Amino acid sequence: MSNNIVLECHSLSKQYQDGKQVIEVFHSIDLTLNKGEACAIVGASGSGKTTLLNLLAGLDLATTGDVKLAQVSWSSISDAKRAKMRNKEMGFVYQFHHLLAEFSALENVLMPMWIAGMNKQEAKQRGETLLAQVGLKDRLDHKPSQLSGGERQRVAIARALANRPACVLMDEPTGNLDEATSLEIQNLINELKVTYNMAFLVVTHDEKMLGWMDSAHRLSQGALHRLK
Numbered sequence: 260m261s262n263n264i265v266l267e268c269h270s271l272s273k274q275y276q277d278g279k280q281v282i283e284v285f286h287s288i289d290l291t292l293n294k295g296e297a298c299a300i301v302g303a304s305g306s307g308k309t310t311l312l313n314l315l316a317g318l319d320l321a322t323t324g325d326v327k328l329a330q331v332s333w334s335s336i337s338d339a340k341r342a343k344m345r346n347k348e349m350g351f352v353y354q355f356h357h358l359l360a361e362f363s364a365l366e367n368v369l370m371p372m373w374i375a376g377m378n379k380q381e382a383k384q385r386g387e388t389l390l391a392q393v394g395l396k397d398r399l400d401h402k403p404s405q406l407s408g409g410e411r412q413r414v415a416i417a418r419a420l421a422n423r424p425a426c427v428l429m430d431e432p433t434g435n436l437d438e439a440t441s442l443e444i445q446n447l448i449n450e451l452k453v454t455y456n457m458a459f460l461v462v463t464h465d466e467k468m469l470g471w472m473d474s475a476h477r478l479s480q481g482a483l484h485r486l487k
């Protein structure tokens with residue numbers, strides 16, 4: 260097995276029980292994400308993209324199959340260990356930034372490092388560097404309400420990278436942005452991918468994003484189809 264693999268799943272399926280009815284969202288999904296790879300998953304509304312992302316993040320368990328992060332199977336560890344590992348090895352960016360309104364941009368980025376128990380001075384230095392890297396070195400003390408939509412998403416990206424995770428999962432990261440800002444965010448993700456050799460998994464409706472992705476899949480009718 261290659262050491263480049265950061266996230267992988269095999270024969271993954273998910274069913275929901277709705278009263279007496281069993282709803283199968285998808286079945287037999289295999290996916291491998293390598294260091295420095297940007298991978299997209301596209302699919303129509305209701306195709307199961309969020310369900311798949313939740314399984315990959317260990318936020319929900321599969322009906323069958325297995326997900327491994329850094330070669331550790333989510334199903335083999337306790338809830339507490341899963342939470343710790345998720346904070347250390349995964350970053351998350353959502354369509355809506357989910358920044359804490361009462362904290363500054365810098366404090367929002369510091370939060371995951373504090374939770375991980377990092378030394379405060381080291382965390383502050385890393386937070387400032389990350390915010391400079393996403394083009395916000397003059398916005399450290401701004402609250403989310405004092406930032407534009409694109410700037411908030413940049414803070415969310417800096418926060419996702421704070422603990423230098425093995426991979427970053429993004430759910431419609433540009434879904435709430437205009438086309439020009441969306442392009443800026445795509446360029447930024449691409450730059451960070453190279454700088455940090457991290458894996459990015461992006462779930463999106465926006466097929467224009469596929470152009471710069473290293474790999475892409477379509478989730479459709481319960482199966483994952485490779486596009487590139």
Ligand SMILES: Nc1ncnc2c1ncn2[C@@H]1O[C@H](COP(=O)(O)OP(=O)(O)OP(=O)(O)O)[C@@H](O)[C@H]1O
Nearest residue numbers: 275277282284302303304305306307308309310311
């Ligand atoms: N907790 C649940 N119980 C029953 N069915 C569910 C549950 N969560 C999701 N589903 C069903 O699973 C299917 C996939 O949902 P999911 O939210 O993963 O789709 P999606 O591709 O992310 O959609 P969107 O792009 O609209 O967010 C849908 O048919 C949904 O109704």
